[in-house]
Amino acid sequence: MQKKESFLVNRLKSIGYAFKGALYLIKTEASIKIQVCITLMVTIAGFFFNISATEWALQCFAIALVMATEGVNTAIEAVADFIHPEHHQKIGIIKDVAAGAVFIAAFFATIIGGIIYLPKIL
Numbered sequence: 001m002q003k004k005e006s007f008l009v010n011r012l013k014s015i016g017y018a019f020k021g022a023l024y025l026i027k028t029e030a031s032i033k034i035q036v037c038i039t040l041m042v043t044i045a046g047f048f049f050n051i052s053a054t055e056w057a058l059q060c061f062a063i064a065l066v067m068a069t070e071g072v073n074t075a076i077e078a079v080a081d082f083i084h085p086e087h088h089q090k091i092g093i094i095k096d097v098a099a100g101a102v103f104i105a106a107f108f109a110t111i112i113g114g115i116i117y118l119p120k121i122l
């Protein structure tokens with residue numbers, strides 16, 4: 001009989017798997033690499049312009065939203081390719097909708113960036 005692992009060991013393992021997934025995403029996805037670069041740039045900009053705590057919170061939220069939707073988009077693409085490797089109209093729609101979610105997050109993240117930085121630059 002298999003020994004039942006404690007709740008804590010299970011949670012730690014889950015964090016490990018999630019970390020592995022995030023690392024895989026950063027290593028394999030070109031768009032996430034670009035997003036990591038943008039994250040570094042806006043973090044430097046945040047310190048440079050000495051943005052407020054609320055602005056930091058909004059910036060972190062925008063970054064997290066874009067990266068999280070990108071991760072979900074990648075997972076959906078992988079599932080779609082796995083279950084139906086051939087070309088299919090429905091797969092196309094599924095992938096387009098998933099990509100659309102990333103676009104929406106990125107669009108509003110850009111607006112947040114504009115609201116924070118444009119008044120400081122102009």
Ligand SMILES: Nc1ncnc2c1ncn2[C@@H]1O[C@H](COP(=O)(O)OP(=O)(O)OP(=O)(O)O)[C@@H](O)[C@H]1O
Nearest residue numbers: 031077084085086087088089091092093095096099
């Ligand atoms: N199996 C398929 N059947 C129908 N259309 C597809 C299929 N695979 C891809 N497409 C179309 O091509 C587009 C790009 O798909 P792809 O899987 O190459 O994603 P991508 O945007 O290049 O992914 P990445 O996030 O890795 O850059 C999809 O949004 C969809 O419109």
